[in-house]
Amino acid sequence: LSVCGLGINRGIDFAGGLSIKYEMGSAFEVSDVETALKNAGIKEFQIAKAGSEQSELQLRIKAIDSETGVEELRSALETELSAKYPNMKTNEATVSYVGGVASGTLLKNAVWSVVAAALAMLIYIALRFDFNMGLAAVLGLLHDVLIMLSFMVFARSFLQMNSTFIAAMLTIVGYSINNTIIIFDRIRENHRKTVYANMPRQDIAT
Numbered sequence: 001l002s003v004c005g006l007g008i009n010r011g012i013d014f015a016g017g018l019s020i021k022y023e024m025g026s027a028f029e030v031s032d033v034e035t036a037l038k039n040a041g042i043k044e045f046q047i048a049k050a051g052s053e054q055s056e057l058q059l060r061i062k063a064i065d066s067e068t069g070v071e072e073l074r075s076a077l078e079t080e081l082s083a084k085y086p087n088m089k090t091n092e093a094t095v096s097y098v099g100g101v102a103s104g105t106l107l108k109n110a111v112w113s114v115v116a117a118a119l120a121m122l123i124y125i126a127l128r129f130d131f132n133m134g135l136a137a138v139l140g141l142l143h144d145v146l147i148m149l150s151f152m153v154f155a156r157s158f159l160q161m162n163s164t165f166i167a168a169m170l171t172i173v174g175y176s177i178n179n180t181i182i183i184f185d186r187i188r189e190n191h192r193k194t195v196y197a198n199m200p201r202q203d204i205a206t
Contacts, residue, residue, distance in 0.1 A: 008149065009156035017062040018070055020077075021094040024055045025087025033057060036080040040073050070097050110166045114145065114173070121177055129184050137180045144176050145169065 125134035
């Protein structure tokens with residue numbers, strides 16, 4: 001899952017850390033935010049501007065040890081930035097914090113949920129059709145998942161993998177397996193017809 005050493009850009013949900021959004025009330029300088037973060041002892045961070053007037057500050061900070069540390073960081077950051085940007089709306093800040101343990105558990109649960117769903121589909125299709133069809137369906141699902149993950153690698157500069165992505169991936173997997181079952185059912189129906197009775201299934205499919 002990497003291209004030239006680059007992997008998926010994991011969001012706060014999976015990487016752990018702190019995400020904060022502030023409405024600054026006016027355009028702001030990224031250098032001022034960098035200085036405030038460094039003064040607060042933060043070395044690893046990402047800063048982005050958003051909004052029609054580029055007045056929304058979006059911060060992504062890793063390596064926050066506890067919620068106590070989050071409050072201390074917010075207090076120091078808001079004090080320094082408010083002095084330079086008096087229209088900054090600190091009361092309307094959007095804060096998301098996920099600890100390292102929670103993010104690791106979420107990622108593990110997401111992986112196991114996909115594995116469990118694939119196994120359940122394999123068993124269902126094997127019982128309704130045959131094992132080879134079930135195996136083909138699961139391999140097709142694996143192909144779809146890898147395509148989505150590959151896209152996330154290429155788009156890592158502006159897309160993050162978070163819980164919303166997992167929901168979207170499961171939705172695509174659901175539609176994909178539904179389409180596969182419909183095709184398998186049509187192949188089985190055609191195989192029962194006299195004209196196709198002696199033909200291999202791969203020829204019927206083509």
